[in-house]
Amino acid sequence: MIDSQMSKILEEVRTFPLELEKLKEIVLANLVLIGEIPAPTGEEQQRISFVMERMVEYGVEMCATDELGNGLAFLPGRKGKQTILIVAHADTPFPANVDHTFSVNSTEVHGPGVADNSLGVAVLTSLPFLLDKLNIQLESNLFLLTSVRNLNQGNQEGLKFFLANSKQPIDVGIVLEGAPLGRLNFKSIASLGGLVSCQINRRISQESAVKILCQIISSLNSIPLPQETHTFLTLGAIQAGVSYKYPARQGKLQFQVRSSSDDTIKKITGMIYDLLDNISQQPGLSVHFRQIASSRCGGVDSNHPLVLCARKIHEVLKITPQDSIYSPAVSAFVEHKIPALCIGLTEAENVNYEDEFIEIEPLIVGIAQLIGILMAIDGGRQCKTSTRG
Numbered sequence: 096m097i098d099s100q101m102s103k104i105l106e107e108v109r110t111f112p113l114e115l116e117k118l119k120e121i122v123l124a125n126l127v128l129i130g131e132i133p134a135p136t137g138e139e140q141q142r143i144s145f146v147m148e149r150m151v152e153y154g155v156e157m158c159a160t161d162e163l164g165n166g167l168a169f170l171p172g173r174k175g176k177q178t179i180l181i182v183a184h185a186d187t188p189f190p191a192n193v194d195h196t197f198s199v200n201s202t203e204v205h206g207p208g209v210a211d212n213s214l215g216v217a218v219l220t221s222l223p224f225l226l227d228k229l230n231i232q233l234e235s236n237l238f239l240l241t242s243v244r245n246l247n248q249g250n251q252e253g254l255k256f257f258l259a260n261s262k263q264p265i266d267v268g269i270v271l272e273g274a275p276l277g278r279l280n281f282k283s284i285a286s287l288g289g290l291v292s293c294q295i296n297r298r299i300s301q302e303s304a305v306k307i308l309c310q311i312i313s314s315l316n317s318i319p320l321p322q323e324t325h326t327f328l329t330l331g332a333i334q335a336g337v338s339y340k341y342p343a344r345q346g347k348l349q350f351q352v353r354s355s356s357d358d359t360i361k362k363i364t365g366m367i368y369d370l371l372d373n374i375s376q377q378p379g380l381s382v383h384f385r386q387i388a389s390s391r392c393g394g395v396d397s398n399h400p401l402v403l404c405a406r407k408i409h410e411v412l413k414i415t416p417q418d419s420i421y422s423p424a425v426s427a428f429v430e431h432k433i434p435a436l437c438i439g440l441t442e443a444e445n446v447n448y449e450d451e452f453i454e455i456e457p458l459i460v461g462i463a464q465l466i467g468i469l470m471a472i473d474g475g476r477q478c479k480t481s482t483r484g
Contacts, residue, residue, distance in 0.1 A: 101404075104470050105411045111229070111463035112412070118228055119459055122221045123199060125149065129220065130206050130213035133191035136249040140164055142185050146220050146241050153223040155239075163256045166241035169263075170223060170233075172473075177266040178236040179472055180433075181222070181465075182254055183215035184245030188447050205452040210273035210443035214453055216241055218440055218462055219271055231466065233473045238263065247288070248387040254427045267401060267472055268428040268435030269465070273453060274443035276461045277415050280422030281394050281402050281436050283429045284325075284353050285360040288388030291348045291371065299379030304335045304346035307380060311348060314370040318363060324356040326363070349387070355421075357392050393429035401434050404471035412460050412467070438464060 128149075134142040143166040147158045150168045157169040166185070187208030189195070197206035206213070219239055226232070238261075242253035258265065272278070293307045312330060320326040328350065335346030354360050368384065375382035395401060397420065409416060417439075428435035440461035442454045 100474060101407070101471065104467070104474060105407060108408060108411055108463060108467035108470070111466060112459045114229060115225070115459045115462050118225060119455070121224060122217055122458070122462065123204065123455070125220050126204060126209070126214055126217035127197045127199060127206075129217050130197045130209050131195045133189065133193070133195050134186050134208070135188075135190050136186040136244055136246050138191065139185040139243045142216070143241055143243065146185070146216060149220050150223060150239070154227070155223050161257065161260070163253055164243045165253045165257055167257075168223070168239040170237040170239070172233045172235040172237070174234040175236045176234065178238055178263055179267045179269065179469065180238045180240060180265045181219060181269045181271060182240040182242050183219040183271040184212050184242045184251075184253070185216055186243060186246050186249060187211060187213065188246055189449070193449060202455055203452045204455065205450065207449045207451055209451050210441075210446045210453050211451075212271075212273055214273035214440055214458075215271035218465065222465075225462065225466065229466070231470065233469065235473045236263070237469075238265065248290075250288075250388040251423075251427050255430070258427055258431050258433070265431070265433055268425070268433050269468065270422075270424045270435060270437035271465070272424065272437060272439050274441055274446060275417060275439045276441050276457045276464075277409070277417045278419070278422070278439040279402070279405055279409065279416060279436060280420055280425055280438075281397075281399070281434075282421050283390050283392060283394050283423055283426035284355055284421040285357045285392045286351060286353045286388070286390045286423055287360050287364055287386060288351045289349070289367065290385045290387045291350075292345070292383050292385075293347075294345045294381040295342070296379040296381070297344060300377070301342055302377070302380065303342035305343045307374065307377075307382075308333060308335055308346045308348050310374055311371070311382075314374065315350065315367070318366050318370075320363075321354075321356075321359055324354045324359045326352065326354040326356070326359050328352050351388075355392060388423075390423040390426035391429055394425055395434045399434060401436060401472065405436055405438070405468050408464055408467040408471060412464055414460060414464060436468070438468070440465070
């Protein structure tokens with residue numbers, strides 16, 4: 096049975112899409128203004144500055160940046176007995192020299208990084224305005240974090256820094272990603288992101304780094320991947336050589352291994368070091384391996400009150416659930432034993448390509464989802480839970 100308080104919240108959530116439709120232009124304006132500010136990993140400060148200025152315009156009095164450059168905004172609750180952290184990473188996978196001009200039509204917003212993760216930042220930025228217009232004042236404190244150094248070799252450094260240094264205890268975490276709508280990730284899968292670089296000494300060898308990288312790829316593909324722990328290898332990026340006429344002197348390979356077992360990742364990491372040691376025995380060859388990202392297994396169970404509340408919100412908004420419950424986006428919270436969800440805000444296509452775009456119509460439901468989850472955590476008795484371990 097759903098208690099009467101939760102029933103009232105769900106009934107209110109049903110009305111949000113209609114009310115938010117009147118406010119969507121504010122979100123879209125913020126999306127374009129934020130998205131057209133380049134923010135490659137490690138170079139997010141101009142975007143963070145804009146977000147902080149915008150939140151001040153919305154009446155948020157406690158805005159600042161920390162030592163790492165994260166953007167912080169604090170909205171005190173009426174009682175403040177718990178604190179909810181909402182985070183959206185500011186960086187995108189596109190360098191500053193890419194044309195960041197956004198275009199908007201009646202159904203879509205186009206632009207590099209619009210889904211990953213300019214939209215998440217735009218909704219986070221707009222949230223104080225939206226709550227005010229919907230006349231929603233939470234009992235819980237809200238921390239709004241625009242995090243830096245999240246993607247690739249950033250390895251969620253901004254969020255990890257905040258969680259390690261926050262003087263305000265965090266009880267629940269919500270991670271905002273642009274897409275897809277319906278994702279509800281509450282477990283972190285174990286992962287290893289690796290960068291292999293090789294260098295050929297031309298005085299000793301005329302071998303090509305391309306051939307060496309092919310040997311490395313073949314060796315990686317020969318590693319047994321236990322299916323019982325849902326272990327996968329992804330070969331992500333390769334770079335070598337300057338011309339078809341000359342043997343490549345150096346090359347790089349980036350890859351990721353994912354598994355539902357920390358022990359499996361540990362064992363495979365050892366195998367990778369062994370196979371690279373064997374390959375590097377060739378004369379004139381130098382091979383180096385560096386771990387550039389990692390995450391640990393963990394998270395809450397599917398029957399945790401936080402997950403149950405979120406699923407009720409999805410059901411009342413008729414949001415089709417996505418299959419996977421796993422995402423590295425919640426791994427930083429796992430390390431601090433804080434229950435967390437990662438949710439998507441709309442549908443998108445061509446994510447991480449320059450012709451990336453998001454759909455506007457589902458976005459209204461995606462924002463209603465976020466506000467509904469906040470209200471459920473704040474006022475739904477089933478969501479009030481001890482979150483610190």
